[in-house]
Amino acid sequence: MEITEHMPYMEQIDSEIMDKVLKLTEEYDYNKYTERDVLEAIEKDYIDFKDYGALLSPVAFKYIEKIAQKAKAETFKHFGNSVCLFTPLYIANYCENQCIYCGFNCSNQIKRGALTYEEIETEVQNIAKTGLKEILLLTGEAPTITGVEYIGEAVKICKKYFTNIGIEVYPMNSDEYAYLQKCGADFVSVYQETYNLKEYDKNHPKGPKRCFPYRFNAQERALLGGMRGVAFGCLLGLSDDFRKDAYAAGCHAFLIGQKYPQGEISFSVPRIRPFINNEKNGPKDVFERELLQVMLSYRLLMPYAEITISTREAPKFRNNIVGLCATKISAGVRVSVGGHDEEAKGDEQFEISDPRSVKEVTEMLKNKGLQPVFTDYIYV
Numbered sequence: 001m002e003i004t005e006h007m008p009y010m011e012q013i014d015s016e017i018m019d020k021v022l023k024l025t026e027e028y029d030y031n032k033y034t035e036r037d038v039l040e041a042i043e044k045d046y047i048d049f050k051d052y053g054a055l056l057s058p059v060a061f062k063y064i065e066k067i068a069q070k071a072k073a074e075t076f077k078h079f080g081n082s083v084c085l086f087t088p089l090y091i092a093n094y095c096e097n098q099c100i101y102c103g104f105n106c107s108n109q110i111k112r113g114a115l116t117y118e119e120i121e122t123e124v125q126n127i128a129k130t131g132l133k134e135i136l137l138l139t140g141e142a143p144t145i146t147g148v149e150y151i152g153e154a155v156k157i158c159k160k161y162f163t164n165i166g167i168e169v170y171p172m173n174s175d176e177y178a179y180l181q182k183c184g185a186d187f188v189s190v191y192q193e194t195y196n197l198k199e200y201d202k203n204h205p206k207g208p209k210r211c212f213p214y215r216f217n218a219q220e221r222a223l224l225g226g227m228r229g230v231a232f233g234c235l236l237g238l239s240d241d242f243r244k245d246a247y248a249a250g251c252h253a254f255l256i257g258q259k260y261p262q263g264e265i266s267f268s269v270p271r272i273r274p275f276i277n278n279e280k281n282g283p284k285d286v287f288e289r290e291l292l293q294v295m296l297s298y299r300l301l302m303p304y305a306e307i308t309i310s311t312r313e314a315p316k317f318r319n320n321i322v323g324l325c326a327t328k329i330s331a332g333v334r335v336s337v338g339g340h341d342e343e344a345k346g347d348e349q350f351e352i353s354d355p356r357s358v359k360e361v362t363e364m365l366k367n368k369g370l371q372p373v374f375t376d377y378i379y380v
């Protein structure tokens with residue numbers, strides 16, 4: 001199957017955004033930027049794609065401190081001192097795809113499982129006891145086992161305990177997103193992993209995820225289905241050119257935000273973490289310095305967008321990035337299927353670097369003079 005080929009059930013919407021993003025990314029040459037371009041971008045109130053490209057360029061490293069100061073001011077302007085807390089809950093790890101960078105890859109011999117509705121309720125009750133009001137539900141991509149109705153029931157259970165529910169499952173059609181929105185879901189996260197078609201092809205040898213455009217247009221279908229917000233990102237370090245991938249993810253989010261101004265936009269910034277079969281991969285490393293540059297650039301491109309920092313990153317980095325540009329932080333995280341109650345029902349997707357509890361992360365935020373926020377949106 002070609003990566004541009006849709007399977008019969010995949011909805012195709014009339015959208016120009018993918019072509020625009022791929023063209024912009026192809027034309028993006030980060031080596032052509034000068035220090036002057038970077039300084040001009042820092043001085044502007046609103047930056048365009050050229051400025052954004054300058055901030056992501058290697059030459060911008062020299063001004064990272066200045067960029068950070070600007071990003072901090074922008075974050076404060078739009079979010080004040082507040083930082084939202086949430087936790088992910090993996091409800092299943094079955095998957096039909098063979099993404100070579102992922103522990104849930106269907107060719108990996110791992111313990112697989114899907115929580116029953118009773119088990120989901122128990123997990124959710126345990127999470128709710130920590131005080132959290134926002135949850136992110138995750139599955140692999142196995143619609144025959146964890147179909148839209150299963151996810152919908154899980155969302156309904158969460159709705160009893162949480163005010164904000166995100167789903168990070170698999171790309172769906174707009175009517176399926178509409179159904180999940182009616183069940184109570186607020187946010188949809190779909191990460192493109194890489195915007196480089198050749199790398200995408202190489203890293204996704206099997207399964208429905210091979211269809212690049214269906215994945216690319218998922219946020220748009222989610223907004224057409226009535227979701228309140230959508231999240232973007234690429235798996236930094238997956239392709240050999242993280243700058244181009246980050247540039248593409250920013251352009252993608254920005255253009256969706258322009259077309260759907262009612263949609264709340266957020267970014268996540270996953271990096272490759274160790275997992276089984278890791279030696280098969282050959283990513284160029286993205287160190288914390290590069291990760292910081294990407295996050296600061298997202299902030300200046302879309303000052304009002306939420307930026308999430310996950311437990312893939314070390315506590316020290318997470319502590320420093322909140323208030324600077326990150327506005328949402330996970331806490332009390334398990335990346336196995338279940339595991340907030342007793343024994344996990346399925347293996348983990350990756351290793352986490354920050355095992356701190358909700359209480360510990362809350363304390364950290366308070367000690368930094370930040371305001372931990374559990375509910376930032378109320379339906380009336």
Ligand code: SF4
Nearest residue numbers: 095099102104105140
């Ligand atoms: S990244 Fe997602 S789709 Fe790919 S193997 Fe992992 S769980 Fe499945």
